Amino acid sequence: MGEGWKGKRENGVTFSSQLSQVFEEKNALSLQLRSSSRNICESHQHYSEVLNRCFVLERQLQELQSADKGMDLFPTDAAPGAPQEKNEPQRGSYTPELQELQLRLSETEHLHSSTKQDLRYLEEQLEEERDRRLAVEEALSAAQDQIRRLQSSEWASSLSASIDMTPGHEHSLLIDSMDNNFSKTRNILGLRRLLRSLFRSRTHLPLLVAVYLLTLHVLLFLCFTGHL
Structure with a gap:
């Protein structure tokens, strides 16, 4: 009977030690589980923060794309290795200035187009004025030539009349003057x-x-x- 009792006692001790070891492992696993749960909660919180940040950045990007479509005309080079997310607020802060520059650029382009059209119209008017001036100068030159021809014709006619005077007419004038005397x-x-x-x-x-x-x-x- 003593050996049976002793065997049962040794089995109980072994079982107790095994049970104690199981409790220790359970406690260790519980600690690990709590640590893992805490890490999971922290990771989930960090993930939520990152997700919210992504939503905020996406909303800012959409606002920039809708309110500042001309942003690509003025590209800004970021330093190598610098976080891109830090540049988004800076781009948003320059939006009014960029909008004003874009408006001024549009007005300047419109003014340039209008000035170009006015310049083209003035060039056409100048060309027409040159053509009219050339036509007037040609008409004036033709009129002067005609006047010179008329003057030459009148002078030639008067000279021909003085040369073609008949001797009988001169003789009659001489006789009349002698009769009067x-x-x-x-x-x-x-x-x-x-x-x-x-x-x-x-x-x-x-x-x-x-x-x-x-x-x-x-x-x-x-x-x-x-x-x-």
């Missing part, structure tokens, strides 16, 4: 004979005075009228 000379001689006869006769003295006065008036009249 002869009639004037004959009148003067007759007047002298009349005065001489009056001076020789004393009875005709009053008549002589009257004739003298009449002759004086006639001479004055002829002088004033230009016949003498």
Whole structure:
């Protein structure tokens, strides 16, 4: 009986030790499980934070893409190895300035296009003015040539008329002037004979005075009228 009891006691001790070892392993596993659960919770929290950050970055990116479509016109080079997520707020902070620059660029392009159209219109107007000026200069030159031809024709006509004057006409003019001179000379001689006869006769003295006065008036009249 003693050996049976002793065997049962040794089996109980072995079982107790095994049970104690199981409890220790259980406690260790419980500690590991709690640690793992804590790590899982921390990982889940970190994952949630990362996911929320991704959502925030995606929303900011969508806002930048919708509000600042001209962002690609002004690329910014990031330093090698620098985190790209830190550049997103900076890009968002430059959005008003970029929008203003984009608006000014659009206005400048519109002004450049309008100025180019105005310049083209002015060039066309200048070309038309040059054509009209050339036509006026050609018309003026033609008019001057015509005036010179008319003047030359008139001078040639007057010269031809003076050369083509007939000798008979010149002779008639000479005879007329000689007849006028002869009639004037004959009148003067007759007047002298009349005065001489009056001076020789004393009875005709009053008549002589009257004739003298009449002759004086006639001479004055002829002088004033230009016949003498």
